[in-house]
Amino acid sequence: MSDEPKTLEPAVTRPVSTPEPPTPTPDGGRAARWALVLVPVGLVLAALNLRPAITSLGALLEEVSADLHMSGTVAGVLTSVPPLCFAAFGITAPRLARRFGPAAVVCAGMAAICAGLLLRPFATGTAAFLAASALALMGIAVSNVLMPVIVKRYFPDRIGSMTGLYSMALALGTSLAAALTVPMTDALGGDWRIGLGVWGALAALAVLPWLPLLRDRTGAARTERGAPAGGSAPAAPAAGAAPRPMVRSRTAWALACFFGLQATGAYITMGWMPQIFRDAGVPASTAGVLLAVTMVMGVPLAFVIPRLATRMRNQAPIVIALGSCGLVGYTGLFLAPAGGAWAWAVLLGISNCAFPLALTMIGMRSRTGAGVVRLSAFAQSVGYLISIPGPLLVGVLYQHSGGWGVPIALMGGLMVPQMIVGSLAGRDRTIEDES
Numbered sequence: 001m002s003d004e005p006k007t008l009e010p011a012v013t014r015p016v017s018t019p020e021p022p023t024p025t026p027d028g029g030r031a032a033r034w035a036l037v038l039v040p041v042g043l044v045l046a047a048l049n050l051r052p053a054i055t056s057l058g059a060l061l062e063e064v065s066a067d068l069h070m071s072g073t074v075a076g077v078l079t080s081v082p083p084l085c086f087a088a089f090g091i092t093a094p095r096l097a098r099r100f101g102p103a104a105v106v107c108a109g110m111a112a113i114c115a116g117l118l119l120r121p122f123a124t125g126t127a128a129f130l131a132a133s134a135l136a137l138m139g140i141a142v143s144n145v146l147m148p149v150i151v152k153r154y155f156p157d158r159i160g161s162m163t164g165l166y167s168m169a170l171a172l173g174t175s176l177a178a179a180l181t182v183p184m185t186d187a188l189g190g191d192w193r194i195g196l197g198v199w200g201a202l203a204a205l206a207v208l209p210w211l212p213l214l215r216d217r218t219g220a221a222r223t224e225r226g227a228p229a230g231g232s233a234p235a236a237p238a239a240g241a242a243p244r245p246m247v248r249s250r251t252a253w254a255l256a257c258f259f260g261l262q263a264t265g266a267y268i269t270m271g272w273m274p275q276i277f278r279d280a281g282v283p284a285s286t287a288g289v290l291l292a293v294t295m296v297m298g299v300p301l302a303f304v305i306p307r308l309a310t311r312m313r314n315q316a317p318i319v320i321a322l323g324s325c326g327l328v329g330y331t332g333l334f335l336a337p338a339g340g341a342w343a344w345a346v347l348l349g350i351s352n353c354a355f356p357l358a359l360t361m362i363g364m365r366s367r368t369g370a371g372v373v374r375l376s377a378f379a380q381s382v383g384y385l386i387s388i389p390g391p392l393l394v395g396v397l398y399q400h401s402g403g404w405g406v407p408i409a410l411m412g413g414l415m416v417p418q419m420i421v422g423s424l425a426g427r428d429r430t431i432e433d434e435s
Contacts, residue, residue: 035213039103039154040165042209046106046143047169049113049206051270052177052199053136054082055295058270059181059288062278063192068126075395081130082267083391085137086144087384093145094377102146102153107210109146112139114203121193136203141384145376148362152372159363160310164303167356171298173202174270179292182285246378249431251365254424255358256379258319260386261418262354265326268411269294269348271391276404280337290345297349298356305353306360315426318357323419326351330412334405351415354422358383366431375431390414 057064057078065075096105116136123129151162177199185195246252273294277287309315329347332340362379366372394407401407 043166044169045206047166048173049203051174055174055270056177056181060192083384083387086141087381089138089141090145091381093142094373103213106143109139109143110206114200117200121197148376160307163360164306167302171302175292175295182288254421256382257421258425259358259379259383263387264390293345294349301353302356309360313428316423319422322354323415326415334408
C-alpha cells in the first residue's frame with residue numbers, strides 16, 4: 001500500500017505520462033534527479049541539529065545555573081526560551097521561503113544554529129547566554145517550519161516515509177546530545193562551556209548539503225500560487241480564490257493546540273527530566289542517559305508512526321495511545337521516580353512521539369504546497385506560543401513547592417487535553433474542505 005495520504009491529490013490529477021514525481025528545480029532533468037538525492041541528506045543532517053542546543057543544555061542545566069548564578073525561576077525562563085523563539089521566528093518562515101526559497105532559508109538556519117552554539121560558551125552572564133541561545137533557536141525555528149514544506153515539495157507522494165526519515169534523525173540527534181554531553185564534558189576537562197560548544201561542529205556540517213540548493217527558488221513561487229508541491233495541477237482551491245485564513249479553520253486550531261501541548265510536554269521533559277532524576281538520587285551521568293533513553297525511543301517510532309498515520313483515515317487512535325503512555329509515565333514518575341526510572345523514561349519517550357505525528361498531520365491536512373506552508377507556520381507558531389508557560393511554570397512550582405510532586409501532576413494532567421485536541425486534529429479532513 002502506498003503511504004500517500006488520501007487527503008492529498010486525487011489520482012485523476014496526476015500526469016499519466018510522468019514516470020516519477022517532478023521536482024521543482026530550476027534546470028530540471030539531471031539536476032532534478034540529483035536534488036532528489038541531495039535533499040534527503042540535507043534533511044537528515046538538518047534534523048540532527050534541531051534539538052542538541054536544547055537537550056545538551058538540559059543535561060548540564062545544574063552546572064550552567066550555578067556558574068551563571070541562576071535561580072530556579074530564571075532556569076525555568078531559560079527552558080521556556082526555545083518555544084518562545086520558535087513562535088516568534090517560526091512565523092517568519094513562509095515569507096522568507098517565498099523570497100529566498102525554502103532551501104536557502106534552511107541553509108541560513110543551520111548557519112545560525114552553528115553560530116549560536118559556538119558563541120554560547122563565551123557567555124559570562126545570563127543575558128549573553130540567552131542571546132547566543134536565541135540565535136541558535138532562531139535557526140531551529142525557521143527550519144522546524146520548513147521541514148514539512150521541503151518534504152511536501154520534493155516528495156509529495158512519500159510524505160509518510162520522508163517525514164519519518166527526518167523525524168527519526170531528529171530523535172537521534174536529541175538522544176545523542178542528552179547521552180553524550182555529560183561524559184564528553186567530563187572527558188574534555190569538566191568545563192560545561194566546552195561540553196556545550198562542541199555541538200557547533202555538527203551544525204557546521206549540516207550547512208554543506210544545502211549550499212548547492214541555494215539557487216532553487218522557483219518551486220517556492222510556484223507553490224505559493226497554489227499548485228500542489230511536485231508540479232501537478234492545482235487541487236484546491238480554485239484558481240483565483242482567496243485562501244481561507246488559518247484563524248478561521250477549526251482543523252488548524254485543533255492542530256495548533258495539539259502541537260502546543262505536545263511541545264509543552266517535550267520541552268518540560270528535555271529541560272527538567274534530568275534534574276527530576278538527580279533530585280531523586282540518580283547520579284548525573286545516569287540521569288543524562290535516562291533522558292537519552294526517552295529521546296532515543298523516537299528513533300524507531302518516529303519512522304514507524306508517520307508511515308502508519310498516512311495509512312489511516314483518522315489518526316485519533318495513535319493520539320490516544322501516545323497520550324496514555326504519557327499518563328502512565330508521569331504517574332510512575334510521581335510515585336517512584338528512582339525505583340522505576342527506566343520504565344518511566346521509556347513510556348515518556350513513546351509519548352513524546354506525538355511530535356512526528358503532529359508533523360505528519362500538518363502534511364495531511366492540506367492538499368496543496370501553499371496550504372502546507374501556511375498551516376505549518378500557523379500550527380507551529382501558535383503551538384509554540386501555547387507551550388511557553390509550561391517549562392517556566394514547572395520551575396516556579398518546583399521552587400515554591402519544595403519538590404516535584406506538583407509539577408509532575410501538572411505534566412500528567414496536560415495529557416488529557418492533548419488527547420482531546422489531537423483526536424480532533426486527526427479527523428479525515430483538510431483545511432480546503434472548510435473553505
